[in-house]
Structures are given as structure tokens and as C-alpha cells.
Amino acid sequence: MSMILTAAQVVTPARILAPGWLHLDGDRIVEVGEGTPPRAPDLDLGDMTVSPGFVDLHVHGGGGAAFDTGTAESGAAVVAAHLSHGTTSIAASLVTDTPERMAAAVRELALLVDDGVLAGVHLEGPWLSPHRSGAHQPGALTEPDPGAVEALLGAGDPSTGSGRRGAVRMVTLAPELPGGTDAVRLLTDVGVVAAVGHTDATYDQARVAIDAGARVGTHLFNAMRPLHHREPGAVGALLESPAHVELIADGVHLHPAVLRTVFAAKPGRCILVTDAMAAAGAPDGDYLLGPMEVEVRGGVARLASEDGDGPIAGSTLTMDAAVRYAVRTAGLPLVDVLHAASTAPAAAWGLADVGALAPGRRADLVVLDDGLEVVRVMRGGTWVGP
Structure with a gap:
């Protein structure tokens, strides 16, 4: 009509x-x-x-449910929770787990990708730095062996088994690991976005990965070697490169001055993500992020610990709240913020059908x-x- x-x-x-x-x-x-x-x-x-409808490339859960369970029911619950907050295109992000459980989750979530419910699957691990593991299970982290990479990609593409992108659209890895740069090339060759994250890479190591094809920085600054004036690390390499960078605008992960600085440094290349876990749009309480126990208190998610001060474990953010924070607290222009919440992430993943109010695009709107x-x-x- x-x-x-x-x-x-x-x-x-x-x-x-x-x-x-x-x-x-x-x-x-x-x-x-x-x-x-x-x-x-x-x-x-x-x-x-x-x-435009919001596009969120980094989501683990919401509404009390999580993608890590790999079931259609839980996936649909997460999608519904974020859809009510304006996210019309959503990725299912999986944290580090055993290869068998990750492959099983990818296979199940691929069905939702095929049905158009999900924009794709994002593997955040298991090829991450043990020094920057964050909320990932340290004992499950591994080096990116080509066979293991192809096996997880193949789980999202049952028709071929391996060698093609299938449902997996992005993989976050630490490029300084043995085999890291080769993995970036492998991913790039089959059309998967290689993202630099959970990394202790030096500036030079990160530059090699970017030159090899990496084109996204996963939650910039968080779970990365800190920016230093004599060793800029992956942060410095990503900031001066053409890569898109994810930013979590929740007042917990980044100071508003950092948001302003990055938006100024990378016009059009900033991507707002929620990195939301199951408690997004749900009450405080105890949850799971993959196999890890998480405590959510005052809307802040942390790994369970005796003192209640464990590492940050994702967020309870929704994209509309991220937009409000970026505009009201960080003082960023509305047009730039909405671009980062829709157009930029769609461009980063090559989603030509969404992310902009333009002729020919799908009618995805947020009022x-x-x-x-x-x-x-x-x-x-x-x-x-x-």
C-alpha cells in the first residue's frame, strides 16, 4: 500500500x-x-x-534472553526486545565458548539469518588476547588456526560446509596472536568483516592487520592496549585508518569527551553499538553471558565477583538510550549520532538494503x-x- x-x-x-x-x-x-x-x-x-531504523552490529542479548543459547525462541526474544527500542536490523554476537557450543549456536542462528530476522552472526572470540579477555572465559581462548576459523564459518553455511561467509558476517580477533594476520586475510577473502578487538596489539601489529583487510574496531578503547603517546597501540592505528570503530555510549564504557574526540577524528566512520547482554530492557539481577556468570546492579553488568567489582560484562544499553546519551550528555549533533546508529553500521557490513531513508531502501523507520x-x-x- x-x-x-x-x-x-x-x-x-x-x-x-x-x-x-x-x-x-x-x-x-x-x-x-x-x-x-x-x-x-x-x-x-x-x-x-x-x-532510519537503527542497525546494531554488536548484541549478545536483551529482554532477559541471550543469543548464546542458540535457540530460535531466545533469538526471537532478543530481537523483539531491541525492536521496541528502534533497532530494526540486529546482529547476534556470540562470546567465547567451546568450539562445539559456538558451532551449534551458529547453526541455529543461521536459520534466523535465512529468515531475515537477523542481519548476521558476529563471533566475538575465541581468538582473543588472554591479556585483554574482558568478560570472555580465559581458558577457552585459542589461537586462530585456519581449520578452526573455517569450521565456525562453515557452521553458518551448511550448504558448503566451509569457505564461504554464510551467516557469519563479522569476526572479532586479536591480530597479534600467532596466525592472526593470516586469519584476517582468510576472513576478508570470503567476505567476512575482520574486526580488531580484545587485543594487546602494538600500533605496528594493528597496522599490519588493517593493511591485511581488517576494517572494524570492536568497542574502541575497551579491552584494548591503552592509547599512549609513545605507543598508540590498536587505538591509534584504528583512529588514523579508514576502519569503522564501535563505540558504546552508555556512560560506563566511555567518557563523553572520548565520544566527542572520536566523532571529530572519524567523521562518518563511528558506529554506535550496545554490546547488550540479556539484562538490556530487563531488571537488575544475575544472568549468564555465554558460560560466564554476570551480576547486574544499577544497570551495570559485571562478571560475578566477591566484591561486586568484576570486569564490565557487556551493557544493559538499548540503541535509543545510546542515541540520547550521545546527543544530550556528549553534546554530539543529532544528524551525526543517527548516522552512527544506522547508516555507518549498515555500510560497515555492506547492508545495502537498510540504514538510510533513501529511495529503494527497506522502509525501516523510528519515530x-x-x-x-x-x-x-x-x-x-x-x-x-x-
Whole structure:
């Protein structure tokens, strides 16, 4: 069904149209314009802002459920929890576990990728630095042997068994590990995004990985060798490269000044992610992140410990809250923040069908009020929440 929507603001990749309008036909965007639409609108959203649907490339769970269980039911629960907060394209991120359990989860989640429920699977481990393991089980970390890499990729592509991307769209690894650079090349050759993360890499080691094809930095600064003026490490290498960088804008992982600095240093290449675990959109309590026990207190997730001060274990963030924090607390321009929440992540993964309000794209929209709270969500031309 064809319809025209109008709103005080319509956010395109380049600028905000004020006022703006969208012409939708079925599940597609047909036209986007500024000022008066070609005919009377079917729906006038008044003072609202219409943003592209959010794209979150790094999510472990939400709504009390987690992707690590690898079941369709839990996966659907996570998707529904984040959809109500404006995320219309979502990746299933898996933390380090045994190869058998990770492969089993990939196989099950691949079914949701095939059905269009998930944008893809992100493997965060097991090829991570033991010195920067964060909330990953240290004893399960391994070096990226080519056979092991191909086996996990193959679990997401049962038709071939190996050698193709399949459901796995991104792999986070520490490139300084033995075989790390070769793994980056292997991933790049089959169309998988190689991401640098949970790494103790020096600047030179990170540069080698970027030159080999790595093009995303996983939750920049967190679980990385700190930036130092005499040894910039992976942070320095990523900041000066063309790579996209993930940022967790929750007030726990990064200081707002760091957000401002990175947005200024990498215009158009910043990606907001939630790194959300099961407690996102759910109460405080005790949860699991893969095999690791997590305590959530005051909305902050940490590995369970006697003193309650264990390592940060993901977040309880939703993307709409990340947008509000980046705009209100960090003071970043709305158009740049919404670009980082939609257009940039879609570009990083080559998702040509989503991430922008542009002709031909899927009709994925988030309607925000003047407080940047989610009022309505559309996915594929259908209103779905909240």
C-alpha cells in the first residue's frame, strides 16, 4: 500500500530535512523530500523526528534472553526486545565458548539469518588476547588456526560446509596472536568483516592487520592496549585508518569527551553499538553471558565477583538510550549520532538494503519525540512497536 508520511524532521544520511516527507510503497521507500509533499499526507507525525531504523552490529542479548543459547525462541526474544527500542536490523554476537557450543549456536542462528530476522552472526572470540579477555572465559581462548576459523564459518553455511561467509558476517580477533594476520586475510577473502578487538596489539601489529583487510574496531578503547603517546597501540592505528570503530555510549564504557574526540577524528566512520547482554530492557539481577556468570546492579553488568567489582560484562544499553546519551550528555549533533546508529553500521557490513531513508531502501523507520524517546517503529513497511 502506498502512503505519504510527513514530520517536522526527516533524517537523511547527509542532513535533516525540516520539514520532510516520505513516500512509502509496501516495504520500500519510494521518495524522500523536503517541504510540501506531492499530495496530502496519509499520516502527519507533527513535531516528531523520523530516523532510519537503527542497525546494531554488536548484541549478545536483551529482554532477559541471550543469543548464546542458540535457540530460535531466545533469538526471537532478543530481537523483539531491541525492536521496541528502534533497532530494526540486529546482529547476534556470540562470546567465547567451546568450539562445539559456538558451532551449534551458529547453526541455529543461521536459520534466523535465512529468515531475515537477523542481519548476521558476529563471533566475538575465541581468538582473543588472554591479556585483554574482558568478560570472555580465559581458558577457552585459542589461537586462530585456519581449520578452526573455517569450521565456525562453515557452521553458518551448511550448504558448503566451509569457505564461504554464510551467516557469519563479522569476526572479532586479536591480530597479534600467532596466525592472526593470516586469519584476517582468510576472513576478508570470503567476505567476512575482520574486526580488531580484545587485543594487546602494538600500533605496528594493528597496522599490519588493517593493511591485511581488517576494517572494524570492536568497542574502541575497551579491552584494548591503552592509547599512549609513545605507543598508540590498536587505538591509534584504528583512529588514523579508514576502519569503522564501535563505540558504546552508555556512560560506563566511555567518557563523553572520548565520544566527542572520536566523532571529530572519524567523521562518518563511528558506529554506535550496545554490546547488550540479556539484562538490556530487563531488571537488575544475575544472568549468564555465554558460560560466564554476570551480576547486574544499577544497570551495570559485571562478571560475578566477591566484591561486586568484576570486569564490565557487556551493557544493559538499548540503541535509543545510546542515541540520547550521545546527543544530550556528549553534546554530539543529532544528524551525526543517527548516522552512527544506522547508516555507518549498515555500510560497515555492506547492508545495502537498510540504514538510510533513501529511495529503494527497506522502509525501516523510528519515530522519535523531542526528547528522543521512541514513539513508533516501522520495519519493512509495517508498524511493529513499541
